[in-house]
Amino acid sequence: MEHTALELIELGAVFFVLGLLGRLAGRIGLSPIPLYLLGGLAFGSGGLIPLGGIEDFTSLASEVGVILLLLLLGLEYSAAELVTGLRRSWLAGLLDIVLNAAPGVAVALILGWGPVGALVMAGVTYISSSGIVAKVLSDLGRIGNRETPVVLSILVFEDLVMAVYLPILTAVLVGVSLLGGLSAVGVSVGVLAVVLLIALRYGRYVSMIVDSPDREVFLLKVLGLALLVAGFASAMQVSAAVGAFLLGIAISGSTAENATKLLEPLRDLFAAVFFVVFGLNTDPASIPPVLGWAIVLAVATSATKIATGWWAARRQGIRRLGRARAGAALVARGEFSIVIAGLAVSYSAVPAELAALATAYVLLMAVIGPIAARVVEPVARWAGERLTRAVPAQA
Numbered sequence: 001m002e003h004t005a006l007e008l009i010e011l012g013a014v015f016f017v018l019g020l021l022g023r024l025a026g027r028i029g030l031s032p033i034p035l036y037l038l039g040g041l042a043f044g045s046g047g048l049i050p051l052g053g054i055e056d057f058t059s060l061a062s063e064v065g066v067i068l069l070l071l072l073l074g075l076e077y078s079a080a081e082l083v084t085g086l087r088r089s090w091l092a093g094l095l096d097i098v099l100n101a102a103p104g105v106a107v108a109l110i111l112g113w114g115p116v117g118a119l120v121m122a123g124v125t126y127i128s129s130s131g132i133v134a135k136v137l138s139d140l141g142r143i144g145n146r147e148t149p150v151v152l153s154i155l156v157f158e159d160l161v162m163a164v165y166l167p168i169l170t171a172v173l174v175g176v177s178l179l180g181g182l183s184a185v186g187v188s189v190g191v192l193a194v195v196l197l198i199a200l201r202y203g204r205y206v207s208m209i210v211d212s213p214d215r216e217v218f219l220l221k222v223l224g225l226a227l228l229v230a231g232f233a234s235a236m237q238v239s240a241a242v243g244a245f246l247l248g249i250a251i252s253g254s255t256a257e258n259a260t261k262l263l264e265p266l267r268d269l270f271a272a273v274f275f276v277v278f279g280l281n282t283d284p285a286s287i288p289p290v291l292g293w294a295i296v297l298a299v300a301t302s303a304t305k306i307a308t309g310w311w312a313a314r315r316q317g318i319r320r321l322g323r324a325r326a327g328a329a330l331v332a333r334g335e336f337s338i339v340i341a342g343l344a345v346s347y348s349a350v351p352a353e354l355a356a357l358a359t360a361y362v363l364l365m366a367v368i369g370p371i372a373a374r375v376v377e378p379v380a381r382w383a384g385e386r387l388t389r390a391v392p393a394q395a
Contacts, residue, residue, distance in 0.1 A: 018272045031132045033334045033366045040279015065274030067230045067244040068267040074248020075256045092312035093157030099304035101126040120344040125301050129334030136373045147313045147322040151329045173347040207255035286356035294360035305330040328376035332369020
């Protein structure tokens with residue numbers, strides 16, 4: 001069979017199967033991320049139906065997927081919201097880092113992966129999935145709940161932490177000197193400050209540059225500018241994904257809303273390819289040896305995220321049921337955890353087992369997160385009733 005024809009058949013089969021998996025995920029009320037990862041495991045090396053010949057396309061498409069994920073995440077926030085969220089949530093954000101990065105660091109050190117592996121796993125277990133959290137809150141009708149701003153402010157803080165963490169991680173993975181690493185962080189922080197300043201004072205002009213009444217022109221301008229910014233950011237040793245995120249912040253108002261609606265289908269398509277590519281690069285046979293550690297991390301970091309949300313909501317005067325909902329909403333991990341692990345694997349700076357552990361962990365957390373958000377209310381009410389009954393009995 002002609003090589004091009006075989007590639008088209010394989011690519012078409014991958015997209016079609018992804019569509020079926022996405023529909024299945026919608027039917028059972030879960031994020032499609034775990035199913036996309038499983039699809040990648042099935043099509044990759046060591047899987048049921050190994051594919052070959054489409055690596056060049058899927059590799060580039062996965063990079064575009066990461067850029068679009070972060071671009072649309074940035075479009076969700078204005079610069080003012082980011083600054084306000086940072087002021088309101090910095091203390092809860094620091095607690096979030098300590099509680100949720102520590103389990104990843106501990107497991108990496110126990111497994112002998114050294115400081116680099118510990119730094120990678122800290123990011124994998126720390127960051128919640130903004131995409132899954134936002135979808136769950138929307139599906140459950142909790143956008144207007146009193147605890148939701150607390151959840152969103154913690155997510156904003158995490159996104160800002162990523163803007164600093166990713167350049168540090170990239171510098172460590174590349175193996176640059178301490179001075180080089182500090183320079184990368186300085187550039188990242190400087191770019192972040194400049195973008196926030198531009199977005200706060202001149203955001204309307206950035207929006208005017210990309211805006212257009214013609215959908216085709218609008219799409220080309222937004223997508224082209226996102227890729228340009230991501231490319232320049234990467235050339236400056238700043239994560240391409242962070243560059244896209246900062247561009248999203250700079251675009252505001254109706255332009256941001258229209259861009260989100262226009263880019264969502266593209267994001268879903270290329271993001272699906274990204275998760276599949278991560279699965280393709282992971283040998284399914286490497287998962288069983290680390291599955292026990294993935295379960296340990298899933299249990300530990302579910303508890304620490306719930307504790308984070310509970311404490312942050314309590315500081316805002318929210319009652320127990322709202323605190324429980326806030327904590328459960330933060331449990332899910334997803335796209336960013338895979339981005340971090342994928343970045344480390346691409347530089348061959350960590351053992352292959354880390355990719356397997358990250359895959360197993362995200363599979364578990366992307367399933368546990370939505371389930372925890374759904375069952376937290378009845379469980380909290382049941383626990384509250386038991387506590388109420390126990391107190392009078394003791395009295």
